[in-house]
Amino acid sequence: MPEHLWVYGVVSGQMPAPAQPGIDPGYRVQLIRAAGLAALVSRVGYNEYALRAALQDMDALETVARAHERVLDAALACGPVVPFRIGAVFVTETGVRDLLTQAQMAFVKTLARLRGHAEWGVKVYALHQVAAPAASTPPSSGTDYLARRSSARATAVRERHDVEELLLATHQQLTDHATETRVSPPLDGPLTRSDADMVLNAAYLVADADAHEFGAVAAQLARDARDRGMALELSGPWPAYHFSSLEP
């Protein structure tokens, strides 16, 4: 079976070789060095069809995703790392070296930008409201009915305004403690919470020295969110997935 090289990310050439298993547990992570840089890679025994199948099976995908992340986490503990998206697979070591050489400037610049930083994720969810009990008495008149409708509409508008206000304040305060920020569209689907709608999906690049303060601000914002029927979830520190594009 042909062996391919799974690439996790790129680090500076001074990084010591890691000693940990790769996504295929039969092979350890190794470094391929070129141009003063090093690519974190490991061999995968899959052929391309088996690999594609593995990435479409939820359990297998989770195993691969966690292994990919574990390797990048270990690297992040030693210095800056440019993480690759899942699925960068090379046929030859020469191909990997060519990539490092061709994109050397972009990798060097990105590593310098990320040094001493990590990514933190913040997702805010609006919890589904428990359905309000129906009015105990039927409307006594048309005027009463219209008044109730109008009051319900006013409440909905006020609640929407509250959500927007909280999200703006949340993003602003977190941005004040971050070096860079990236807001992505909120997500839906089987992996997201079933009891709530995601209303903010943001990533913050935070200096390690500011991480404690960032966490404290997030904790306060989480309490504010909870008071308004929302939930703020913090995750991190992550490799800088959202701040690592090689585009200029």
Next chain:
Amino acid sequence: MSEELTPLRDVALVDLIDRLLSGGVVLSGDVTLAIADVDLVHLCLRLLITPVGP
């Protein structure tokens, strides 16, 4: 309950998959990739987490 906000590091698969699919360096097709249609795989995985429509 602790008032510290505990980062959800180990449990949030949605965070991990989101990052591994929408973040990170993507290599364009002209490098020697073994999986030519890895974009197709990503497209399938995308169904697991879809951006909320307008």
